[in-house]
Amino acid sequence: MEMSFKPLEAIIPIDGRYRGRVGEASRYFSEYALIRERLRVEIEFLIKLVEICRGELSFKLPQDWKDRLLKIIEEFKLEDAERIKELEKILGHDVKALVNYLRERLHQIELEPLSSYIHLGLTSDDVNNLAYSLLLSRFRDEVLIPNLIGVIEAISEEARKHLETIMLGRTHGVPAIPTTFGRFLSNYAYRLARIAHELASFKFPGKLGGAVGDHSALKFTYPKVDWIEFSKSFVESLGLEYIPASTQILPHDRISEFLSKISILDAITSNLCRDLWLLSSLGLLVFGRKVGEAHSSTMPHKSNPLHLENAEGALDLASSIASFMARRLISSRLHRDLSDSIIKRFYGLPLTLTIIGFKSLMEAFKRMNVLRDKMRLEVENHPESLTEAYQVYLRAHGVEDAYELVQEALGRGWSEILKKIKDRGLPDEIVKRLEEIKPTEYVGEAVRIGSMLLDEVEKILRRIGE
Structure with missing residues (x-):
């Protein structure tokens, strides 16, 4: 009796909840x-x-x-x-x-x-390795890279918009020194663009070899044919990279490289989700909800960064699975065992989870509102973020214990720092320089670096499209 498939009866959510x-x-x-x-x-x-x-x-x-x-x-x-x-x-x-x-x-x-x-003269893996590589290659070209480019472009657009939007940098989760929100995002755009280029230019592998990789049956049957050259020509005609080192199976080293890149890609993107979530929890970003949406079953006021959280979970899971596959597929007993077969049937799991993560992140970007004034106010409320500028400038002008001087004075209150510096009898122009600097101006080359990174991202994306 034939059974019609219903998404609500799917075993895993990819074929059910997320099928659409x-x-x-x-x-x-x-x-x-x-x-x-x-x-x-x-x-x-x-x-x-x-x-x-x-x-x-x-x-x-x-x-x-x-x-x-x-x-x-x-x-x-x-x-x-x-x-x-x-x-x-x-x-x-x-x-x-x-x-x-x-x-x-x-x-x-x-x-x-x-x-x-x-x-x-073939063995099953002669067919399977080529089939899998062709499918992975097409998925990469037709689905993965277009979606990844969409994510990179969304990040880059926000980064350009906020290259001069002052924000307080945080190290170890606590206030450090000022930077800009656009500069912060440009890092992610650049990191993702680089790995996108690596993935886009990746050459999927293939082989022919017979029972143990030596073309024994074909060489015995047709001894005049150069089966090594034939195999190389055939594999390359499919657009794949010929791998001469094989047993009954194609060693999965190259596929493991691809999966490792996917794992890294997912980890970077998940990290971005967490960072945006943290900025949301600090009240610096808001992720809106559509009219009629409910973000809590009991609290009507809630507007949660749920798309970020969904993306983070999907990407973390994808990264872990891809990493496991990359490690496990490298191992095969002697000339072959079948343990890799079931694993390869799940290639779609981490790769599809990756796309789910990308699409959720894109939805989050559509809803993201950057609270520039709050970001600026936070910087202004942390004048101690200038202590680095003070101690480095003073040491450069001969105050050997400047670090200790600033640190000790800060313990008594921010106003004590300039007083202590003046007590050292330093030239007026040095004191004046320190008096005039404002936290919102202490961003170094943030705007320039951010702009340079985004320009490089555009170049990388153009190369991918060529």
Whole structure:
């Protein structure tokens, strides 16, 4: 009996609660997507194999044989994948089920003589590693990078707007010295842009090698063919990086590099969420709510930074899962074991959680209101943030114990500092310089650095788009 899927019955929230936000990920991470990509690899390989071995074929092929094969990919539907699943129930092997399905299709399109060449000399991972890399590559190009660029542009827009918005910097959670809100955000825009470029230029790996990576079956069958060169050419024709060092499986080192970058990306973005949340808790940012929304089941007045919190949770979870995968996939017993197979089926989990996090953060930015006056007032209310300026300036003018002088005087009250400095008999111009400086002016190169970083972000994003 057929069962229709209902989101409310989903086992995990990605396919239930959050399906509306990330349903597009199904094109890359569903089992249907994987089966379809395996089919593509099998057919592309079959075409290349027949081309190179055609002189040894004992039968003639119709002129349009390639078109007929490629049409199998074009016409592949969910019903075809279901047929493969039926075969898998009998065979207990997913790739072998695909091979048998292809034999059925070749019979239907009158290319039955090619049936014995399907999957010839290959092992399952020859097909799987290429299929996964192709799916990950497309997801990166079509979903991940566009969403990440959207986040970076949102951060950059706010940073530009607030390059001169004074805020109190905090180290260890307590007041330090003044900076600007735009400068603070520009750091995040730059960090994310750099890793976006690394991800966008990442080359996904691929291999062909047979049972233990040595092309033994194909070399025995067709000894005149350079199977190493054939494999390299085939993998690169798919837009992937050929990896010659393999066992039965493609070592997951390169995929682990990609997942590690994802983990770092998520950790950086989650850190931004926490920082914005902290500024909200200090009353310096407000995240509004839409008319009719309820942010508490009991307190009608509440307007919570819930989108930040949602993003933070999703990104932390994504980062942890991606980090685990990156570490675990590196390990494989001897020439292969199957423990990696189930892990790879969950590639979509951290990557889809990443997109959920990005979309929640984007919603938070749409609702964010920066309270400039409160930021400025906070700086003005912390004149002690100038103690660094005082002690460095005094030491540069020969007051060796300036640090201790300022620290001791501050213990008696802010007004004591200038009095103590005057008591040292320093030149009037030195005292005057210290008297005139205001906390809101003590931002060093913040505006210039922020602007430079944002200019660099724009350059990086342009390079990604080229």
